[in-house]
Amino acid sequence: MYLQLRLKYLLVLLLFLAQPVVYGSVAENPGNKKVIEDDSIRKIVNITAVSKPEGLKLKWTINYDVYESAKAHDYTIAIRYIQKDDLKKDAPRWTVIKAVPLERTDYRIEQLEKNEDYSYSIGLNTGKEIMWSKDYPARTELPWGIFKFIVLIGSLGLFIYGMKVMSEGLQQVLGSRLRNQLGSIASNQLKGVLAGFSISSIIQSSTVTVVMAASFVNAGILTLIQSAGVIMGANIGTTMKAWFINLLAFEIDLSNYALFILAFVAPLLFFGKKRWKPWVNSIFGFVFLFMGLGFMVECMPEDIAEFPFIQTLLAYGEIPVLGVLLFVLIGAFITVLVQSSSATMVLTMVLVNCGLLPFDVAVAIILGANLxxxxxxxxxxxxxxxxxxxxxxxxxLFNGIGFIWALLLLPFIIQGIQWFMLNIGWGDPINAPVEHANSGLVLFHTLFNLINTLLLIGFIPQLVKWSEMTVKSKGKSDEVFHLEFIGTGILSTADLSILEAKKEIAKFGTLTQRMSKMTRSLLYEKNTNQIEKILTRIEKYEDITDKIEIEVVKYLNKIAEGDLTEHTAMRIRGMNSMVNDLERIGDIFYQMSKTIERKTAEKLWFTPEQRNNIATMFDAVDEALIIMCENLTAHHEKVSLDSAIAAERKIDETRNKLRKDYLESLSNQDPNFKAGMIYNDLFSSLEKVGDHIINVSEAIVGKV
Incomplete structure (x- = not known):
């Protein structure tokens, strides 16, 4: 029995070895061809189809060992495809292409139905039989038209959104550190350029860097001359984004791994610590940016005939001089429309990558984007x-001057870039494949800003002088109508916006100091006309404090709409408390002025002792106001409450002494009773001012 089993297995083995050498098991296809579907054929891997309006572009790769074996036996690649509806028929007829060279890794099937479902497979043709892979689905696209155009706009929107989210996330992570360091590293023009370059490169936004520089000018940390260097450096730093995108989107095509990255990062939104959220937002923005780029590339037509608008523009672009100006204006128009030169840059790179724009036209568009x-x-x-x-x-002025010289020298610049790239082995951006053209575009963008900075860095004082001549200051009249420091027109992230709010609140503190001096002067002024002027001025200042409180609170609330770190949220709460207390100080001084006005109208007079006591109380309040204003301008981490608490204690002690003396005078039947009541109201009001003053200092250090 055992011997019979051994002979049976030996016979099966011999029969198996007698079969032809193939890569799998045998099945019958509709054309009576033998189909091999096994692990070996799966060594033809990464089989994909790129959909086109009237065709499919198939792509695949073959493992090296299978390729060498197949090449030795003169095998070829076979392709078959069929419309999915035909698969339902009793005898479906596949279209088979048998003799695709083994070296090929792609093949384009033409003249298919538009917007239809197909099945296809790839195989190895041995000459006697075809070893097929499994069937893959594919669908041809609609022809390029309004639908594809809307998809393109949506893809551009996703890119811009990703850029915004990534930039804001990086600002939340690094913004406060960069803000604290900018003042020290931008102490001269050259350091300012380096500071602007590094910050713009890190947070991926030249606009935010310019706004940050303006905020530092407002705060007195930087002069306008120093900020000019930062602005120049920011223009160079923003070109790093173009290099970054060119490498990861057009050279490597990171969009293919976008969802893979999200799979690891998304859970952190739900399970991660709050301090990780800015990092997670940065990565999400990074992924959305490249997904948008990938969608833009996919929905672009390969043939310029499908894009008649660009074809018409290129025809006009052949007109000397006027053609260049036309594309410069197009670049400027797109940048103004989408409010982002980076978006214009990327859209241009996508068009170049798809072969729809020549290099010289793309350079003109990028120059227009700078304008x-x-x-x-x-x-x-x-x-x-x-x-x-x-x-x-x-x-x-910086970009305008650069635009003029670059436009005049544009033909020579294009030739220079071509010569430079050929000599360093980067390829020809004009006549070679399109991938070299994008590298040339990024190189032009960087060289333009770098050369422009080198040309103009020595003329920064003149640029500042021209800016001061063309933008006149309205002086003190500004404070009546709008805030001086808040209102740049660009709201950046919370960490970068708080500086402007802080400066406005510090200015608010100086207004209360002025109101204290004006209210005090009413005690000694005897001229009726002058008293009326002081009262009118105090009333005007009280109205200003109301407006400042409303505007600063609105601004802080707008900041709070975004994602906040715990530290930033605490500071915003403190600032809201500060402006409320400062507004109450303004109200109290206004009420005191009306009390003094009533005293004057009723011809009531203080005794010399009462007048001196109120002056002593004002001295204590003014001392506390000085300390409060110093704390408002200092860095919140360096504020000490010791002096503020001591000043507030002095106000309380002075009030207690005056109240005790006043109550004793009442028991002695003071004949000047009405004046005494006003006297009591005034030093009690000043004590309330002291309470609000210490509240402001406590809010600075987070005791809200």
Whole structure:
């Protein structure tokens, strides 16, 4: 029995070895061809189909060992495809292509039905039989039209959103550190350029860097001359984004791994610590950015005939001089429309990558995007303060001068870039495959800003002078109508916006100091006309304090709409408390002025002792106000409450002594009773001012 089993297994083995050498098991296909479906054929891997309006572009790879064996036996690649509806028929007829060279890794099937479902497979043709892979589904696309155009706009929107989320996430992570360090590293023009370059490269936004520089000018940390260097460096730093995108989107195509990255990062939104959230947002923005880029590339037509608008523009672009100006204006228009030169840059790179734009036309569009940035920044700061407008004007002069010389020398610049790239082995951006053209575009963008900075860095004082000449300051009249420091027209992230709110609150504190001096002067003024002027001025200042409180609170609430770190949320709560207390101080001084006005109208007079006591109380309050204003301008981490508490204690002790003396005078039947009541109201009101003053200092250090 055992011997019979051994002979049976030996016979099966011999029969198996007698079969032809194939890569799998045998099945019958509709054309009576032997189909091999096994692990071996799966060594033809990464089989994909890129959909086209009237065709499919198939792609695949073959493992090296299978390739060498197949090449030795003169095998070829076979392709078959069929419309899915035909698969339902009793005898479906596949279209088979048998003799695709083994070296090929792609094949384009033409003349298919538009917007239809197909099945296809790839196989190895041995000459006697075909070893097929499994069937894959694919669908041809609609022809390029309004639908694809809308998809393109949506893809661009996803890219811009990703860029915004990534930039804001990086600002939340690094913004406060960069803000604290900028003042020290931008102490001269060259250091300012380096600071602007590094910050713009890190947070991926030149606009935010320019706004940060304007905020530091407002705060007195930087001069306008130093901020000009930061602005120049920011223009160079923003070109790093283009290098970054060119490498990871067009060279490596990171969009293929976007969902893979999200799979690991998304759970952190639900299970991660709060301090991780800015990092997670940065990664999400990074992924959305490349997903948007991938979608843009996919929905672009391969044939310019499918994009008649661009075809028409290119025809006009052949007109000397006027053609260049046309594409410069197009680049500027797109930048103003989407409020982002980076978006214009990327859209241009996508068009170049798809072979729809030649290199020289793309360079003109990028030059126009630099001009469009000028318009966008000027528009954004049109409602801002004088510092923001002057910073924007320096940016405009810098880019405007650069645009003029670059436009005049554009043919020579293009030739120079071609010569440089050929000599360093980067390829020809004009005549070679399109991948070299994008590298040339990024190189042009960097060289333009770098050379422009080298040319103009020595003329920064003149640029600042021109900006001051063209943007006049309204002086003190500004404070009546709008805030001086808040209102740049561009709201950046919370950490970068708090500086402007802090400066406005510090200015608010100085207004209360003035109101204290004006209220005090009413005690000694005897001229009726002068008293009326002081009363009118105090009333005007009280109205200003109301407006400042409303505007600062609105601004802080707008900041709070975004994602906040715990530290930033605490500071915003403190600032809201500060402006409330400062507004109450203004109200109290206004009420005191009306009390003194009533005293004057009723011809009531204080005794010399009462007048001196009120002056002593004012001295204590003014001392506390000075300490409060010093704390408002200092860095919150360096504020000590010791002096503020001591000043508040002095106010309380003075009030207690005056109240005790006043109550004793009442028991002695003081004949000047009405004046005494006003006297009591005044020193009691000053004690309330002291309470609000210490509240402001406590809010600075987070005791809210």
């Amino acid at each position: 469009g940035t000028v318009v966008a920044v000027e528009m954004a700061t049109s409602t801002g303060n004088v510092h923001a407008k002057r910073s924007a004007r320096i940016h405009s």
